[in-house]
Amino acid sequence: MSKIAIVTDSTAYIPQDLIKKHNITVAPQVLIWGEETLLDGVDIKPQDFYTRIKTAKVMPTTSQVPLTMMQNIFTDLIEKGYDVIGVFISSKLSGTMQSAIQAKEMMGSAGEKVTAIDSKASAMALGFQALAVARAVEASASLKVCIALAQKAHEHTGVFFAVDTLEFLHRGGRIGGAQRFFGSALGLKPILGLDDGRIDGVERIRTKRKAHERILELVAEQVKSKSNIRVACFHANAAEDAKALLTKTQEETNAMESILTELSPVVGNHTGPGTVGLAFMTEL
Numbered sequence: 001m002s003k004i005a006i007v008t009d010s011t012a013y014i015p016q017d018l019i020k021k022h023n024i025t026v027a028p029q030v031l032i033w034g035e036e037t038l039l040d041g042v043d044i045k046p047q048d049f050y051t052r053i054k055t056a057k058v059m060p061t062t063s064q065v066p067l068t069m070m071q072n073i074f075t076d077l078i079e080k081g082y083d084v085i086g087v088f089i090s091s092k093l094s095g096t097m098q099s100a101i102q103a104k105e106m107m108g109s110a111g112e113k114v115t116a117i118d119s120k121a122s123a124m125a126l127g128f129q130a131l132a133v134a135r136a137v138e139a140s141a142s143l144k145v146c147i148a149l150a151q152k153a154h155e156h157t158g159v160f161f162a163v164d165t166l167e168f169l170h171r172g173g174r175i176g177g178a179q180r181f182f183g184s185a186l187g188l189k190p191i192l193g194l195d196d197g198r199i200d201g202v203e204r205i206r207t208k209r210k211a212h213e214r215i216l217e218l219v220a221e222q223v224k225s226k227s228n229i230r231v232a233c234f235h236a237n238a239a240e241d242a243k244a245l246l247t248k249t250q251e252e253t254n255a256m257e258s259i260l261t262e263l264s265p266v267v268g269n270h271t272g273p274g275t276v277g278l279a280f281m282t283e284l
Helices: 016-021 046-053 067-079 096-106 108-113 123-138 143-156 167-171 176-181 208-223 239-253 265-271
Strands: 003-009 024-027 030-033 036-039 061-063 082-088 114-118 157-162 189-195 198-205 230-235 257-262 276-281
Touching: 003 067, 003 123, 016 024, 024 067, 024 123, 030 265, 046 265, 061 265, 067 082, 067 096, 067 108, 082 096, 082 108, 082 123, 082 143, 096 108, 096 114, 108 114, 114 143, 123 143, 123 157, 123 230, 123 257, 123 276, 143 157, 157 208, 189 208, 198 208, 208 239, 208 276, 230 239, 239 257, 239 276
Parallel strands: 003 024, 003 082, 082 114, 230 257
Antiparallel strands: 030 036, 030 061, 157 189, 157 276, 189 198, 230 276
């Protein structure tokens, strides 16, 4: 039986206990802040990021997982006898998939042991996909079965989130289909989602509380009559709001797994402080 290693990137921001439990390797994205180059979730954690950004005179930018780092991760795992399945942030949101593909191509015949998959997602919609494959590995599924599962996992996940402002997404060039809300949403809370890996505007809600209620309604609609529901609530410096929403979501969906997590600094840099969202996964 082949040994299989799962690799994802830091935008998933899977809680550390689950990373360790399921032996998942995380490739960190990069935050560039003035003269500093910081590895996402390694050199800078969410709370540090949100504290610092409040008074920052220079705003940070982001960059995909570096090609050399991706290659080093793959090479190290292959040398340890693993086949590698990499599940990464949507290629429509980041160049990380391209880094993975290029790293694989540069590795010659060793690259044949790497399969890179576009999750068409981010945050815990990506995290759930990586976890699903890792759990299949633990259940002794074959490499072929694990790859097939990883390739279809995105069809069973989704994400909705509310931002305080579209300014951060607009500034970072990640606004996608939510562009139609920009400039006309003053006083309203935009609800966004991912459509085929691209950010899209869903609707605008008058207050934060009602926006969070609507996110729950949208998720409940998506998972209705589905089995083995898993949910996660993620936030950008809005822990209390996220905890409350996760509790309600757990009750409403009767989810078999519920996770509270933060947005990584790289993702939070694009969505902005105050963002709260829900990700879900249903039976594969």
